[in-house]
Amino acid sequence: MQPILDMRGITKTFPGVNALTNVNLSVMPAEIHAVVGENGAGKSTLMKVLSGVYPAGSYDGEIHFDNAERKFATIADSENTGIIIIHQELALVPLLSIAENIFLGHEPATRGVIDWFEAFARTKELLKKVGLNEHPNTLITNIGTGKQQLVEIAKALNKKVKLLILDEPTSSLNETDSNALLALLREFKAQGISSILITHKLNEVLKVADRITVLRDGKTIDTLDTHTAKVSEDRIIKAMVGRELTDRFPPRDAKIGEPMFEVSNWSCYHPLHADRQMIKDVSMSVRSGEVVGIAGLMGAGRTELAMSLFGRAYGQKISGEVKIHGKTADVSSIPKAIEAGLAYVTEDRKTYGLVLIDHIKHNITLANLEGVSSHSVIDEVKELSVANKYRKDLAIRCSGVFQTTVNLSGGNQQKVVLSKWLFSGPDVLILDEPTRGIDVGAKYEIYGIINKLAEEGKAVIVISSEMPELLGISDRIYVMNEGKFVAEMAAKEATQEKIMRAIMKSWDN
Amino acid sequence: MSDVSSIAQAKPDFIRFVKSNIRDYALLLSLLVIMVFFQYTTNGTLFKPVNMTNLILQNSYIVIMALGMLLIIVAGHIDLSVGSVSGFIGAIAAVLMVSYKVDVITSVIVCVALGAFIGGVQGYFTAYYRIPAFIVTLAGMLVFKGLALTVLGGASIGPFPKSFQLLSSGYVPDVFGGSLFGLPFNILAMAAGAVVTALIVFFNFRERRNQQAHGLAEEPHSIFLGRNLLVAAAFLGFTFLMAQYKGLPNVLVVMFALIALFVFLTTRTTMGRRVYAMGGNEKAAKLSGINTERLTFFIFVIMGALAALAGLVFAARLNVATPKAGAGFELEVIAACFIGGAATTGGVGKVIGAVIGAFIIGVMNNGMSIMGIGIDWQQVIKGAVLMLAVFLDVYYKNKA
Numbered sequence: 001m002q003p004i005l006d007m008r009g010i011t012k013t014f015p016g017v018n019a020l021t022n023v024n025l026s027v028m029p030a031e032i033h034a035v036v037g038e039n040g041a042g043k044s045t046l047m048k049v050l051s052g053v054y055p056a057g058s059y060d061g062e063i064h065f066d067n068a069e070r071k072f073a074t075i076a077d078s079e080n081t082g083i084i085i086i087h088q089e090l091a092l093v094p095l096l097s098i099a100e101n102i103f104l105g106h107e108p109a110t111r112g113v114i115d116w117f118e119a120f121a122r123t124k125e126l127l128k129k130v131g132l133n134e135h136p137n138t139l140i141t142n143i144g145t146g147k148q149q150l151v152e153i154a155k156a157l158n159k160k161v162k163l164l165i166l167d168e169p170t171s172s173l174n175e176t177d178s179n180a181l182l183a184l185l186r187e188f189k190a191q192g193i194s195s196i197l198i199t200h201k202l203n204e205v206l207k208v209a210d211r212i213t214v215l216r217d218g219k220t221i222d223t224l225d226t227h228t229a230k231v232s233e234d235r236i237i238k239a240m241v242g243r244e245l246t247d248r249f250p251p252r253d254a255k256i257g258e259p260m261f262e263v264s265n266w267s268c269y270h271p272l273h274a275d276r277q278m279i280k281d282v283s284m285s286v287r288s289g290e291v292v293g294i295a296g297l298m299g300a301g302r303t304e305l306a307m308s309l310f311g312r313a314y315g316q317k318i319s320g321e322v323k324i325h326g327k328t329a330d331v332s333s334i335p336k337a338i339e340a341g342l343a344y345v346t347e348d349r350k351t352y353g354l355v356l357i358d359h360i361k362h363n364i365t366l367a368n369l370e371g372v373s374s375h376s377v378i379d380e381v382k383e384l385s386v387a388n389k390y391r392k393d394l395a396i397r398c399s400g401v402f403q404t405t406v407n408l409s410g411g412n413q414q415k416v417v418l419s420k421w422l423f424s425g426p427d428v429l430i431l432d433e434p435t436r437g438i439d440v441g442a443k444y445e446i447y448g449i450i451n452k453l454a455e456e457g458k459a460v461i462v463i464s465s466e467m468p469e470l471l472g473i474s475d476r477i478y479v480m481n482e483g484k485f486v487a488e489m490a491a492k493e494a495t496q497e498k499i500m501r502a503i504m505k506s507w508d509n
Numbered sequence: 510m511s512d513v514s515s516i517a518q519a520k521p522d523f524i525r526f527v528k529s530n531i532r533d534y535a536l537l538l539s540l541l542v543i544m545v546f547f548q549y550t551t552n553g554t555l556f557k558p559v560n561m562t563n564l565i566l567q568n569s570y571i572v573i574m575a576l577g578m579l580l581i582i583v584a585g586h587i588d589l590s591v592g593s594v595s596g597f598i599g600a601i602a603a604v605l606m607v608s609y610k611v612d613v614i615t616s617v618i619v620c621v622a623l624g625a626f627i628g629g630v631q632g633y634f635t636a637y638y639r640i641p642a643f644i645v646t647l648a649g650m651l652v653f654k655g656l657a658l659t660v661l662g663g664a665s666i667g668p669f670p671k672s673f674q675l676l677s678s679g680y681v682p683d684v685f686g687g688s689l690f691g692l693p694f695n696i697l698a699m700a701a702g703a704v705v706t707a708l709i710v711f712f713n714f715r716e717r718r719n720q721q722a723h724g725l726a727e728e729p730h731s732i733f734l735g736r737n738l739l740v741a742a743a744f745l746g747f748t749f750l751m752a753q754y755k756g757l758p759n760v761l762v763v764m765f766a767l768i769a770l771f772v773f774l775t776t777r778t779t780m781g782r783r784v785y786a787m788g789g790n791e792k793a794a795k796l797s798g799i800n801t802e803r804l805t806f807f808i809f810v811i812m813g814a815l816a817a818l819a820g821l822v823f824a825a826r827l828n829v830a831t832p833k834a835g836a837g838f839e840l841e842v843i844a845a846c847f848i849g850g851a852a853t854t855g856g857v858g859k860v861i862g863a864v865i866g867a868f869i870i871g872v873m874n875n876g877m878s879i880m881g882i883g884i885d886w887q888q889v890i891k892g893a894v895l896m897l898a899v900f901l902d903v904y905y906k907n908k909a
Binding site: 335424 | 719723777780790792793795796799800
C-alpha cells in the first residue's frame with residue numbers, strides 16, 4: 001500500500017540553528033501516527049513545514065501527499081489538499097457561535113449574503129459526527145476546552161479532511177474528554193482518515209497509535225510499529241532522550257547552607273477562569289548556595305508558579321506561605337517581593353524583561369532606581385558606573401551602555417536582564433528558561449553566572465524545558481506536572497528517563 | 510595608530526551623530542524656518558516687540574498644558590478633556606472671584622486643587638480599572654464642557670479683580686526705567702534674559718565637561734558650540750525684543766519655571782524615568798517593581814492641575830469666563846506633543862520638543878492671522894503640518 005503522506009529528507013535551518021536535519025516521515029492511509037520527542041526536538045517545525053506555514057523553498061526535501069509531490073506556499077494550499085492542522089492554541093473566535101466559527105472564511109453564501117439555515121443544518125450534522133451535543137448558536141466562550149477542541153475538529157471535517165494533525169490535543173483536557181477525543185480518532189481511522197498525533201503523553205500514544213516516529217534534536221531517531229512488536233514507554237523514552245551529555249557545563253563546587261527560601265501549600269487559580277486551579281498545593285525549599293531546577297513539560301505550570309510567587313504577578317485566589325531566611329515574607333505585590341529579596345527573570349525577555357526601545361544603562365537600573373538616586377534625583381554618573389560594572393562583570397558585548405537593547409543578541413539581552421536583577425540585590429533568584437533562544441557559547445556563560453550567584457550564597461531556582469541543562473547545573477530537581485510537584489530528586493541521581501517517567505506516572509494516576 | 514584611526518573616524522562620527530539626532534535638529538530648524546518665513550510674508554510684523562509679546566501670551570496656556578500632555582503621551586495614554594477642564598476651571602474661578610468675592614489667592618489655590626482632583630478621578634478610572642484613557646477623557650471632555658455651561662448659566666462672567674488679571678496681562682516691573690535710542694528699554698528684562706542665557710550655557714558646558722570626563726561626549730564639538738551659540742542668540746534676541754516693549758510678562762516667568770521643572774522631572778528624577786519605562790514596555794516596568802497604576806494616576810493628577818492653571822491664565826487674559834473657553838485646546842496641545850516628536854506608541858518624547866511643537870503651532874496661528882488667512886484655511890494648513898511631522902517621524906523610523 002502506498003503511504004498517503006511521505007516527507008523525505010526534510011531539512012530546515014534558521015539562522016544559526018539546524019531545526020530539522022534530513023527528517024523522514026511517512027503516514028499510511030487510515031493510520032494513526034504519533035510523533036513524539038522532547039521540547040525543541042523539531043515536532044512543531046516539521047508540522048509547520050508540512051502545513052505550509054514555512055513555504056516550499058524555505059526548506060530542503062520533498063513532500064508527497066495523495067499521490068503527488070506538493071509544494072505548499074500557504075496554509076490555504078495545504079488545507080485545499082486535505083491536510084488540516086489543529087494547533088495547541090485553539091484558533092477559535094470566543095465571542096462567535098459554534099456555527100459562525102465552523103464556517104468562518106467559507107460561509108455558505110450567495111452574493112455575500114449568508115444562508116444561516118444551511119450553515120446551521122451542516123453544523124448540526126458535523127457536531128453529530130464528532131459527538132458534540134451543543135446548539136450551533138452557542139458561543140465558543142461558553143463551552144469548555146474539551147468541547148472547543150471538538151469544534152475545531154468539526155471545522156476540519158467541514159473542509160474534507162484527509163490527514164488530520166493534532167498538536168498536543170489533550171494537554172488541557174481532563175481524562176474523560178481525552179478518552180472521547182482518542183475514540184474519535186479511532187472512528188476517523190475506520191472511515192479512512194489518517195491522523196498525526198503530536199503529544200507528550202506516551203500512555204495515549206500506546207493506546208491509539210499504529211506507528212510512532214521519534215524525533216530528537218531535529219532528526220528522525222526511530223519509527224516504531226506497535227503492531228509488529230511490543231513497544232513500551234521505556235523504549236520510547238530512551239529513544240526520545242538518548243543523547244550523550246558532553247562537557248557543556250562549567251564545573252561547580254556547591255557549598256550549600258541554611259534554608260533560604262521556603263514555600264508551603266502554594267495554590268493559585270487562572271486569572272480569567274476562577275475555577276481552574278493552575279498551581280495545586282506546591283511546597284518547596286531552597287537553601288542558600290543551592291541551585292534547584294524545576295523540570296516539566298510545557299504547560300506544567302512552572303512559569304505560573306514562579307510568577308504567582310513573584311508578587312502575585314500571575315493568577316488569582318492565591319494562597320500559601322513564603323519564608324525567606326526562615327521568616328514569613330510579604331510577597332503580595334511586586335515591589336514588596338523585590339523588597340523581600342526576590343527576583344524573577346522572565347521566560348520572555350522581549351515582552352516582559354526589557355524596555356527594548358531604551359538603552360542598556362536605563363534597563364539595568366530599572367528595578368533599583370533608588371540605588372542610583374538620592375531624594376528621587378538620579379545621579380547619572382553613579383548610574384553609569386553601575387551599568388559599566390555589570391557590562392564588565394557579565395561580559396555584555398555591546399558598543400557601549402548607551403546601545404539600545406533591541407539591537408543586542410539574545411544572549412546579551414539576557415545578560416542585561418540578569419544585570420537588572422543582580423543590581424536589585426536579591427537573595428533568591430528565579431530564572432525562567434534563562435537560556436531559551438541563546439547560542440551554545442552564551443549558554444555556557446549564563447551557566448557560569450548561575451554558579452557564581454550560588455557561590456555568593458544566593459538561592460537560585462532554574463526553570464528549564466531542556467532536561468540536560470537542568471541535570472547539568474542543578475543540585476536538586478523538582479518535577480512538575482499539571483500544577484503539582486510530582487517528584488523530587490537529587491540531580492546526581494536524576495536522569496532524563498527518571499524525570500520523564502515521573503511525569504508519565506503522574507498522568508497514569 | 511590610535512591617532513590615525515580617530516582622525517579617520519572623525520568625519521563619519523560627525524555625520525552619524527547628526528543622522529541619529531536629526532529629529533531634534535530638524536524640529537528646531539523647522540521652527541526657525543517657519544519664523545523666518547512669516548517674518549517675510551508679514552513684512553516684518555512677526556518679530557516686532559509687541560507681536561512677540563502677544564505670541565507668548567497667546568501660547569502660554571497651550572505650552573503649560575503641553576508639559577503635562579507630554580507625560581501622558583509618553584506613558585502611552587491621551588487626555589482629550591484638558592480643553593474642557595481648563596474652560597470649566599475658568600468658569601469656577603469667575604464664580605468664586607466675581608460672584609462670591611473670594612480673594613484671589615484662595616481662589617487660585619482652590620481652582621488648581623480642583624483641577625488636580627478632576628485629573629485624579631480620570632486617572633483613577635484609567636489606572637485602576639484599565640478603561641482606555643481615550644474613553645475616560647472623552648467622557649470628561651463632554652462632562653466638563655457641560656458643567657462649564659451650567660456654572661456660568663450660559664452667560665459670560667467678568668471682569669476679574671485687577672490682581673488676578675496681572676497673571677496674564679502683568680509684567681515684571683522695571684526697576685531701572687532705562688531707555689535705548691530714546692525709546693523706553695526694560696533693563697531688568699534684558700538682564701534677566703542675559704542671566705538665564707548665561708545659566709543655560711553654563712549648565713550645558715558643565716554637563717559636557719562631565720561627559721568628557723567619563724568619555725561620553727558623543728556630540729561633536731562643532732555642533733555643541735553651534736547649538737549653544739544658536740540658543741544664546743535666540744534667547745538674547747528674544748529678550749531684547751521683549752525689553753523694547755513692556756518687558757517680561759508674568760506668565761512668561763511662570764511658563765519658564767514650569768518648563769525648567771518638567772525638563773528636570775523627565776530627565777533627572779526616578780519618576781520621570783519610570784514614566785518612560787512604563788510607556789516603553791508596561792509589562793516589563795511592572796515586573797521591575799514599578800507601581801504602574803499609581804504612576805498613571807499621578808500623571809493624570811499633574812495634567813489636571815496644569816489644565817486648571819492654563820484655564821486661569823486664559824480667563825485672566827480674556828478678563829472674562831465664557832462658556833466657549835477652552836474649546837479645541839486639547840487638539841492644539843496634543844498636536845504640539847506629536848509635532849515635538851512624541852511617539853503615539855508611548856515611551857518616546859521630550860519636554861523641549863513639546864514646547865517647540867507648541868511654538869510652531871503658535872507662530873503659524875499668529876503669522877497666518879497677520880497675513881489675513883481665514884480660519885478655515887488655517888485649520889487645513891495646521892492639520893497638514895501635523896500629518897507631515899508624524900509622517901516624517903514614522904518614515905525615518907522605518908528606514909532606520
